Amino acid sequence: MFGVTIPTVELESKWIKCSEQMPEDGKYLCFKSGNIDVCTIIYGNWIINSFVDTKVTHWMPLPPPPTEYPL
Known part of the structure; x- marks a missing residue:
């Protein structure tokens, strides 16, 4: 629309089902009800x-x- 290209991130193949493996304590991307947080x-x-x-x-x-990153 304005000639700006927004980079995308390929995430699809890295999602892990909670029913298959739970992570150790820490921060992660999580998926629930169609949302990523x-x-x-x-x-x-x-x-x-x-x-x-x-x-x-x-x-x-x-x-x-x-x-x-810029300072």
Whole structure:
């Protein structure tokens, strides 16, 4: 529309079903009800916005941070 190209990220193949494997405690991308969010897992419980969430179906590690960025 304005001549701007927005880069895309290939994520499809990296999603892991919660029913197959749960991650260790930490921060991850999670998928639930058609939405992607950054979630924390603590002692096997998904935490989203300070609440335990039981509807997460898939997860994947966060991508690495950028190596270059403006200061």
